[in-house]
Amino acid sequence: MGIRDILKRIVSKDKKIVITGLDNAGKTTMVSFLQTGTFIEHTPTMGKEQVTLEVQGVRIDLVDMGGQRDFRSMWQGELDDAQFAIFMVDAADRARFKEAKTELNKISSLLQKIPLMVLANKYDKKDVASIKEIIEALGLQELSSFEIVPISCKTGYNIVKAFRKIYYKLTGSQLKKRLQPKALTIFDKGGVPLTSTSSEDVLKGGLFAAITSFIKESFKSELSQLKLEGNTIIFKKSKNFMGSIVIDDSEYKNLDEAEQGLDELLCHLENMCPEAEEDKIDEEKLKFLVEQYSTNLIE
Numbered sequence: 001m002g003i004r005d006i007l008k009r010i011v012s013k014d015k016k017i018v019i020t021g022l023d024n025a026g027k028t029t030m031v032s033f034l035q036t037g038t039f040i041e042h043t044p045t046m047g048k049e050q051v052t053l054e055v056q057g058v059r060i061d062l063v064d065m066g067g068q069r070d071f072r073s074m075w076q077g078e079l080d081d082a083q084f085a086i087f088m089v090d091a092a093d094r095a096r097f098k099e100a101k102t103e104l105n106k107i108s109s110l111l112q113k114i115p116l117m118v119l120a121n122k123y124d125k126k127d128v129a130s131i132k133e134i135i136e137a138l139g140l141q142e143l144s145s146f147e148i149v150p151i152s153c154k155t156g157y158n159i160v161k162a163f164r165k166i167y168y169k170l171t172g173s174q175l176k177k178r179l180q181p182k183a184l185t186i187f188d189k190g191g192v193p194l195t196s197t198s199s200e201d202v203l204k205g206g207l208f209a210a211i212t213s214f215i216k217e218s219f220k221s222e223l224s225q226l227k228l229e230g231n232t233i234i235f236k237k238s239k240n241f242m243g244s245i246v247i248d249d250s251e252y253k254n255l256d257e258a259e260q261g262l263d264e265l266l267c268h269l270e271n272m273c274p275e276a277e278e279d280k281i282d283e284e285k286l287k288f289l290v291e292q293y294s295t296n297l298i299e
């Protein structure tokens with residue numbers, strides 16, 4: 001094996017994903033969510049923008065294509081040397097499904113060489129089309145292959161799940177699981193529980209009582225972890241919220257990662273709930289946000 005072969009191997013570790021879809025679908029919002037862990041409002045993309053993510057030793061170039069009519073002719077050229085295609089559609093914008101189908105058809109011959117993931121975005125909205133409806137409206141059955149996942153680039157709903165599938169298709173290996181808490185609770189800054197979600201009934205009974213009483217204690221101390229009944233409970237504070245997650249000791253070792261996951265959620269909630277600054281927490285909204293975001297944490 002020569003030097004050039006080795007170089008080729010290193011280079012071939014780079015993967016290129018091209019994100020296409022009509023303007024306003026949410027493509028740029030997804031890229032920034034993947035980078036920052038939260039929602040940021042964007043101006044329309046001119047031409048294309050490229051970011052590189054380093055994921056478990058694989059460099060992934062995400063090419064975010066402008067979706068306006070003038071830029072659509074650029075999609076083909078980018079897809080030519082890509083390993084993966086994303087087509088994003090605004091699931092709430094039924095009036096533009098036909099236009100989306102036309103644009104998807106234009107690139108369908110290229111999609112015979114590389115896998116396609118259709119992301120049905122804006123699934124935080126009430127009046128979104130069902131997945132079945134989107135498959136039909138976009139004529140996806142006519143393609144050689146596709147996968148479709150409902151997501152929200154505003155709340156983070158299913159974003160990691162979608163990316164996990166993409167990563168697997170792209171590399172043939174599974175993305176390491178980051179965090180699998182048994183339960184997650186968000187409190188206001190006074191320690192009053194606002195919303196809980198759990199994979200089992202762990203929050204019934206003694207454990208929940210212990211968490212809520214501990215969170216009051218943790219005001220006074222710097223304690224941020226508690227061991228109880230074979231679980232580790234991690235606490236975190238942000239400006240206007242507090243959060244706790246319950247992790248099974250037998251399953252989970254890397255507590256730093258768990259803490260980081262909780263931190264990211266709290267940052268996201270601070271960003272999405274500016275009204276908490278004035279002590280006006282909307283519990284329904286918060287519950288919804290936590291539910292949507294937890295699709296990435298609790299499976």
Ligand SMILES: Nc1nc2c(ncn2[C@@H]2O[C@H](COP(=O)(O)OP(=O)(O)O)[C@@H](O)[C@H]2O)c(=O)[nH]1
Pocket residue numbers: 021022023024025026027028029030040041042043044045067121122123124125151152153154155
């Ligand atoms: N409600 C909601 N709005 C979104 C979502 N994703 C993007 N948006 C909004 O949709 C608009 C277009 O987003 P943008 O990322 O610029 O779309 P692009 O043209 O495909 O890059 C912006 O106002 C975003 O804030 C989402 O999941 N839910």
Ligand SMILES: [Mg+2]
Pocket residue numbers: 027028029043044045064065066067
């Ligand atoms: Mg854009």
